[in-house]
Amino acid sequence: AAGVIQSPRHLIKEKRETATLKCYPIPRHDTVYWYQQGPGQDPQFLISFYEKMQSDKGSIPDRFSAQQFSDYHSELNMSSLELGDSALYFCASSLGPSSGSVGNEQFFGPGTRLTVL
Amino acid sequence: GQSLEQPSEVTAVEGAIVQINCTYQTSGFYGLSWYQQHDGGAPTFLSYNALDGLEETGRFSSFLSRSDSYGYLLLQELQMKDSASYFCAVSRTGGFKTIFGAGTRLFVKA
Numbered sequence: 001a002a003g004v005i006q007s008p009r010h011l012i013k014e015k016r017e018t019a020t021l022k023c024y025p026i027p028r029h030d031t032v033y034w035y036q037q038g039p040g041q042d043p044q045f046l047i048s049f050y051e052k053m054q055s056d057k058g059s060i061p062d063r064f065s066a067q068q069f070s071d072y073h074s075e076l077n078m079s080s081l082e083l084g085d086s087a088l089y090f091c092a093s094s095l096g097p098s099s100g101s102v103g104n105e106q107f108f109g110p111g112t113r114l115t116v117l
Numbered sequence: 118g119q120s121l122e123q124p125s126e127v128t129a130v131e132g133a134i135v136q137i138n139c140t141y142q143t144s145g146f147y148g149l150s151w152y153q154q155h156d157g158g159a160p161t162f163l164s165y166n167a168l169d170g171l172e173e174t175g176r177f178s179s180f181l182s183r184s185d186s187y188g189y190l191l192l193q194e195l196q197m198k199d200s201a202s203y204f205c206a207v208s209r210t211g212g213f214k215t216i217f218g219a220g221t222r223l224f225v226k227a
Contacts, residue, residue, distance in 0.1 A: 042204055056213035104165045104215075110159055
């Protein structure tokens with residue numbers, strides 16, 4: 001079965017650089033979530049999109065932005081990178097309310113490991 | 118604010134039953150989910166409760182009491198491969214923003 005695809009899987013950047021992470025949800029999933037997970041930490045909700053509109057916002061820094069495109073893939077743009085941004089970034093997808101689903105079974109991608117030097 | 122509490126570590130032997138508790142404080146509660154995560158892997162959905170009661174899925178069961186803001190995950194017939202971190206997660210009204218607990222590390226011993 002198709003799963004959530006994230007690219008790149010690994011990314012190394014210098015401080016103050018920018019990074020773009022991409023997420024391709026499971027076909028027919030209209031909701032995408034982004035999470036940040038530091039070593040030994042729980043996943044921290046950053047932002048979510050439903051039907052290409054931002055549906056909720058969490059602890060996403062102002063230096064980060066995200067969007068969901070017409071084909072439902074999503075991109076997380078990170079600027080002015082800091083050492084503390086080094087983490088695993090997960091994208092998850094789910095069926096949204098329009099499908100009749102409560103949308104709470106989230107399918108996670110393999111993650112992008114970002115290292116800021 | 119929103120917060121979830123779960124034990125940091127639990128150790129059990131193969132074949133045993135273990136219960137991982139989760140208490141939460143949140144506004145606009147929508148449902149309680151459970152995820153499993155192996156080291157270096159992605160979280161995997163296990164179970165979800167929106168209403169009070171027990172949900173059973175194979176060896177895993179999850180319980181919710183909304184009046185007590187409490188839930189638990191029950192793992193039966195433990196196997197070595199169940200050694201992982203287990204997170205409870207609360208979705209608030211609307212179902213999108215999901216807050217994870219700090220996770221419970223389960224060690225299964227032979």
